[in-house]
Amino acid sequence: MGLLALAIAPGIVICLFIYFKDKYNKEPLGLMLLSFFTGMLAILPAIIIQLALAKPVNQLMGEGVFYTAVFAFLIVGLSEEGSKFLALRLIPYRRRAFDDPFDGIVYAIMVGMGFATLENIGYVLQHGWGTGILRMFLSVPAHATFAVLMGYYVGLARFDPLNRKKYMLLAVLWPVLFHGSFDFFLFVGNTWLYFAGALVSFFVGIKLSLKLIRRKQAISKLQHEGIDGITGMDHSIL
Secondary structure, eight states: OHHHHHHHHHHHHHHHHHHHHOOSSOOOHHHHHHHHHHHHHTHHHHHHHHHHHHHHHHHHHOSSHHHHHHIIIIIIIIHHHHHHHHHHHHTGGGSTTOOSTTHHHHHHHHHHHHHHHHHHHHHHHHHOHHHHHHHHHTHHHHHHHHHHHHHHHHHHHHHOGGGHHHHHHHHHHHHHHHHHHHHHHHHHOOSHHHHHHHHHHHHHHHHHHHHHHHHHHHHHHHHHTTOOOSTTOOOOOO
């Protein structure tokens, strides 16, 4: 029971953190829970894709840094972030409750933490307390940063029909880039130097996510005060 609580706690804490950051228009609890469980289900197509592609691509390319990059960015990063994107796009994005610029981040976090929590349960129950504590401070928050990046652009797409396709594409590309970078350094070697590379990617993601949360809060505030806070703003993330 203790290991299960350890595995579940980080995702729940991050969901609550984002929920309380949504100051102007709280989302319905039912839809948030549905998004969380949809994120858990999104792990299935990701696993299927990874199992289907990993061995054939490895046989085709052989071992090496290039295969590790393909595995990290395309097989793992794209399959996982693509599955989360579909869950976000097909469920909460279509609902009437998705009516505020901050909602993209809220629902992306719910989906992402559902995915990360189920993944975390598997790792922690298999490998124990040490893995659970490490993932509490690294892997689960990393998934949260990927979700913020995705939700930021999905939120823009919702309220900017003219640029919707561009924002939807960026909603996948940026999380894949950060997810792939994070995983690449963990996969390519087991030295402290490679681990430091993963940490750099992680901390850049954390800093960027907090920046985007503040930006979306500002846009949401302007909207609820009756001012157009989206048109004309710089929506680049760097």
